[in-house]
Amino acid sequence: MNKMDYIIGIDGGGTKTVGMLTTAIGKELVRTQAGPSNYHVVGTEQTKKVLNEIIRKLTENVDNTTLDSIRFCLGMAGLGREEDRNIIGQMCDEIGIGKKRILTHDAHIALVGGIGKQTGVIVISGTGSIVYGIDQYGQDARAGGWGYLLGDEGSGYDIGIKGLQAVARSADKREPPTELTRFMLNRLELNNPSDLIRWTHAANRDEIAELSKVVFDAVETGDKKAETILDQSLIKIT
Amino acid sequence: MNKMDYIIGIDGGGTKTVGMLTTAIGKELVRTQAGPSNYHVVGTEQTKKVLNEIIRKLTENVDNTTLDSIRFCLGMAGLGREEDRNIIGQMCDEIGIGKKRILTHDAHIALVGGIGKQTGVIVISGTGSIVYGIDQYGQDARAGGWGYLLGDEGSGYDIGIKGLQAVARSADKREPPTELTRFMLNRLELNNPSDLIRWTHAANRDEIAELSKVVFDAVETGDKKAETILDQSLIKIT
Numbered sequence: 001m002n003k004m005d006y007i008i009g010i011d012g013g014g015t016k017t018v019g020m021l022t023t024a025i026g027k028e029l030v031r032t033q034a035g036p037s038n039y040h041v042v043g044t045e046q047t048k049k050v051l052n053e054i055i056r057k058l059t060e061n062v063d064n065t066t067l068d069s070i071r072f073c074l075g076m077a078g079l080g081r082e083e084d085r086n087i088i089g090q091m092c093d094e095i096g097i098g099k100k101r102i103l104t105h106d107a108h109i110a111l112v113g114g115i116g117k118q119t120g121v122i123v124i125s126g127t128g129s130i131v132y133g134i135d136q137y138g139q140d141a142r143a144g145g146w147g148y149l150l151g152d153e154g155s156g157y158d159i160g161i162k163g164l165q166a167v168a169r170s171a172d173k174r175e176p177p178t179e180l181t182r183f184m185l186n187r188l189e190l191n192n193p194s195d196l197i198r199w200t201h202a203a204n205r206d207e208i209a210e211l212s213k214v215v216f217d218a219v220e221t222g223d224k225k226a227e228t229i230l231d232q233s234l235i236k237i238t
Numbered sequence: 239m240n241k242m243d244y245i246i247g248i249d250g251g252g253t254k255t256v257g258m259l260t261t262a263i264g265k266e267l268v269r270t271q272a273g274p275s276n277y278h279v280v281g282t283e284q285t286k287k288v289l290n291e292i293i294r295k296l297t298e299n300v301d302n303t304t305l306d307s308i309r310f311c312l313g314m315a316g317l318g319r320e321e322d323r324n325i326i327g328q329m330c331d332e333i334g335i336g337k338k339r340i341l342t343h344d345a346h347i348a349l350v351g352g353i354g355k356q357t358g359v360i361v362i363s364g365t366g367s368i369v370y371g372i373d374q375y376g377q378d379a380r381a382g383g384w385g386y387l388l389g390d391e392g393s394g395y396d397i398g399i400k401g402l403q404a405v406a407r408s409a410d411k412r413e414p415p416t417e418l419t420r421f422m423l424n425r426l427e428l429n430n431p432s433d434l435i436r437w438t439h440a441a442n443r444d445e446i447a448e449l450s451k452v453v454f455d456a457v458e459t460g461d462k463k464a465e466t467i468l469d470q471s472l473i474k475i476t
Binding site for chain 1: 278279316318319380381382384385387388389399402403406407410411412430432434435436438439446
């Protein structure tokens with residue numbers, strides 16, 4: 001195999017980073033995974049460490065190839081602006097990631113990877129949320145992708161936290177009883193709504209996003225509050 | 239002075255802990271301050287350390303007095319339930335805080351300290367928020383006090399974060415322009431709304447709560463968005 005024949009794609013998110021080594025025609029050779037690499041959240045040092053780890057794992061069985069000869073595409077959370085591209089670009093130079101590289105954000109690679117075309121619109125509701133699109137002139141636009149404190153409306157995190165807040169308001173008798181109380185406490189093996197305070201303080205974003213499933217479960221029972229939460233999430237994200 | 243003549247009052251919150259040593263008739267002798275002591279947030283070890291520090295500072299110039307002889311009132315965030323009182327009670331035993339102690343929560347001492355009576359209703363909107371009241375039969379009730387992820391509607395934190403979210407939606411063109419954009423960026427010395435992502439990730443609760451002042455400032459210019467945020471906060475908290 002010619003040493004120019006490798007491609008490495010990296011999908012770096014706020015939860016985990018996935019890397020893949022393929023041949024020039026896209027045949028998967030190695031796939032690996034490491035920790036989060038949104039440098040706004042974990043910092044540049046940690047991001048660099050994660051990228052190094054991914055690339056080392058992908059290339060350890062590849063002979064006679066320099067990083068410089070591999071084509072790279074890095075699609076990373078927090079890589080949305082020129083300034084971000086400069087920072088990650090410098091990081092790539094330090095690591096030795098070659099000149100043949102595309103630096104873009106995770107919503108862009110999700111769009112192209114998801115629909116197999118360079119134009120279209122993608123609505124992502126994972127732990128976070130973003131809507132991203134590119135038209136036939138290459139113009140792109142986005143809404144959301146602000147992170148869980150500033151936005152992420154309609155995301156798993158948003159649905160999970162709204163479910164928890166509904167339990168709190170119901171416990172205060174500021175809203176009618178909801179099946180969410182029973183479902184949330186069962187899922188988390190807690191006795192009282194007030195136990196949620198301690199649980200939530202200790203929980204990470206993914207654990208809260210996981211609770212979105214509880215809201216979906218409560219909808220199955222016809223619970224009005226859970227229905228309202230999902231309806232509002234749908235309106236916000238579309 | 240008789241060794242029974244001292245009272246120590248401690249107001250322990252999620253931001254700081256204030257302690258005061260007074261005479262039996264309430265004359266202030268020493269006042270001191272230390273870090274946060276909501277054990278749900280900082281953990282029992284840290285809470286114990288803060289209480290120890292406060293008590294040491296308050297009593298270092300008091301001779302011939304054992305902690306056991308001082309009357310204590312601890313009003314602490316996260317001390318709302320029987321289980322919490324047991325945990326803090328055990329902590330007090332270990333520290334040597336005497337048997338003559340009242341363990342209650344920070345909203346209770348704010349009510350009694352604020353209105354000088356044992357009955358009434360208090361609405362607190364600081365970094366967090368809670369409404370708490372006691373009637374003439376000693377029955378108490380509360381709404382809120384769930385912490386910034388589950389509730390705290392109408393708090394400084396809530397107003398600050400809603401202001402930031404409004405800037406994000408406006409930048410996405412999902413809502414009309416708002417003066418909040420200019421005010422927030424000026425205050426934080428940032429150039430673009432997207433810079434808020436990094437700022438918010440690094441900010442603590444108090445720094446976000448401080449931004450509630452920016453929302454008040456924007457109202458002064460007649461900004462409709464800022465007005466709506468404050469109106470909704472008022473409705474939620476009353």
